[in-house]
Amino acid sequence: MIDLGDHAAFIIGAYAAVTVGLAGLIAWIIADARQQARMLAELEAQGITRRSARGDQASGAKGSAK
């Protein structure tokens, strides 16, 4: 067992805070990505696609950020 000294609670608390903070950030980013991918798939399943996806496959995608 590592001896963290007299202030072990502060050290453990700091690492716990970073672990929780980064885990929450990672989880939020992954969840957001999955939600957007799901919504995009639902819209495309309804036949609503980007102009570039519909007509420009032969010349290569030239889509915008929208």
Next chain:
Amino acid sequence: MTQPEGIFNRLANPTRFMSIAGAVLPWLIAVTVILFATGLYLTFFVAPPDYQQGQTVKIMFIHVPSAWLAMMGYSLIAVSSIGSLIWRHPLADVSAKAAAPIGAVFTFLALVTGSLWGKPMWGTFWVWDARLTSVLVLLFLYLGLIALWQSIEDASRAGRAAAILALVGFVNVPIIKFSVDWWNTLHQPASVARMDGPAIHSSILTPLMVMAAAFTCLFFVLHLKAMTTEILRRRVEALRMTQVARAAAE
């Protein structure tokens, strides 16, 4: 003004950017995991206690990288804002918007870990000295940027407003950096990024730099993922507008 040639111009195509990000991310994630494993091993099993701080020095291995990334994240937003305002690069405001929540979290963690280090070392969780106060201001700037993005519905207008706020707020970054030199602060002066070189022994400096590299790689993993998600979000928004237009036409 014409766009700069080269890699930034080639990355202006969101589809190409997403393809490149998809190829890079798995490798970057693997490097991040290896760096964290190495850094945590060095932190808990190799790094000795500091002659003044004792084992509390271990908080530095997460506090310092968090603080560095808080400033690096805002600097990235500032550079992206220049790209957005001057060159109107299509992905510049995507980069800025994606970086804001990530930078805000690292800033918050820098403040929390700093407070947990400060209580045993200084006898207090907080003092209103220049370094701590300017980092708190940085957190408020991040939150302000996020709020601005959320409050303006049109992405282009939101991007311009946020870019202006980001560039005005960038003055805080050198204030944070040089606060310990310009004012009498409880926070100690720089120990790593100094003109004379690092003032830390290698037994402490090596774990610190490995953890800093791990945190940096994690930042870019999350930033790349958030950028691809923002591109998807804008596509969803565009398709929804198409859906509404079709419904109105019928």
